[in-house]
Amino acid sequence: MTPDQLQRIDAILRAAPVVPVLAIDDLDDAVPLAHALVDAGLPVLEITLRTPVALDAIRRMREVPGAIVGAGTVLNAHDLAAVEAAGAAFAISPGATDALYAAAKSSAIPFLPGIATASELMRGLEHGWMRFKFFPAEASGGIATLKGFAGPFPQVKFCPTGGIDAAKAPGYRALPNVLTVGGSWMVPADALKARDWASIGMLAAEAAR
Numbered sequence: 696m697t698p699d700q701l702q703r704i705d706a707i708l709r710a711a712p713v714v715p716v717l718a719i720d721d722l723d724d725a726v727p728l729a730h731a732l733v734d735a736g737l738p739v740l741e742i743t744l745r746t747p748v749a750l751d752a753i754r755r756m757r758e759v760p761g762a763i764v765g766a767g768t769v770l771n772a773h774d775l776a777a778v779e780a781a782g783a784a785f786a787i788s789p790g791a792t793d794a795l796y797a798a799a800k801s802s803a804i805p806f807l808p809g810i811a812t813a814s815e816l817m818r819g820l821e822h823g824w825m826r827f828k829f830f831p832a833e834a835s836g837g838i839a840t841l842k843g844f845a846g847p848f849p850q851v852k853f854c855p856t857g858g859i860d861a862a863k864a865p866g867y868r869a870l871p872n873v874l875t876v877g878g879s880w881m882v883p884a885d886a887l888k889a890r891d892w893a894s895i896g897m898l899a900a901e902a903a904r
């Protein structure tokens with residue numbers, strides 16, 4: 696991670712009160728969903744590569760004014776190259792491998808690897824990274840684990856994701872080593888299916904406060 700990549704990932708995460716983690720099945724939902732979230736105060740969007748239309752969704756959503764659209768579920772060097780080619784502003788992984796770190800080092804895209812343990816974090820430090828997704832946050836000890844990491848790793852900051860909801864988010868965001876949190880709670884599956892942008896906007900606005 697170059698100083699430039701560190702500065703860029705920090706700027707992106709600091710622009711996000713919360714990062715919505717999105718799985719888009721219907722490409723026609725991409726733009727109205729981005730509008731609903733951005734207008735509600737959540738400009739930074741993580742589009743997971745879990746659906747066949749994810750790369751096309753990134754291409755469309757990045758045209759929405761104010762949106763900072765990145766990719767999630769980036770599992771390998773091939774995924775990283777694909778999301779960079781689609782114009783993603785950043786790439787997030789639920790974990791990390793040596794091959795993925797190597798690919799990220801030779802790429803310009805800001806990359807946020809995932810870690811859940813001290814050893815995974817130390818492997819990331821060896822590769823030069825100081826910003827991580829903490830995943831799956833709740834299942835990996837949540838706030839108590841992040842407080843534990845603050846002692847031996849004072850220079851490291853996190854975006855915890857996984858099992859966080861509206862009630863739990865403020866506790867995470869109050870931690871000094873947390874830049875922002877990620878989660879899908881503001882886009883309930885039934886609201887997305889119903890294209891209920893008003894409800895999603897209300898949940899997003901609440902998350903942005």
Ligand SMILES: O=C(O)C(=O)C[C@H](O)[C@H](O)COP(=O)(O)O
Pocket residue numbers: 716743745767768769787788789830856857858859877878879880
């Ligand atoms: O697909 C990925 O790359 C992931 O890392 C998983 C997501 O971050 C979580 O599924 C979001 O967590 P929830 O808010 O609990 O839904």
